[in-house]
Amino acid sequence: MAKKKLENLSFEESLNELDTIVQNLEHGDLNLAESMTLFERGLTLSKLSQDKLQTAEQKVKILLEQNGEQQLTNFDLTPNETPSGESL
Secondary structure (H helix, E strand, O other): OOOOHHHOHHHHHHHHHHHHHHHHHHHHOOOHHHHHHHHHHHHHHHHHHHHHHHHHHHHHHHHHOOOOOOOOOOOOOOOOEEEOOOOO
């Protein structure tokens, strides 16, 4: 089966492929040329995924502004805090 163009992958498909690429590179069974090809594809997937996330964040900001909601704030975990806000 032919691979989809990177631009046509969903965000989730990109993450899944990135995970597979990382696993393949970490396993170490690839020759240098194959490793470089996968690494390059991974970098491209990462950039495209970041762009999709930024686009989604911008859409959320616009929707919140249209509805008079609060502005988004940056998500920042302190070193001793879990995502649920609990202390470690």
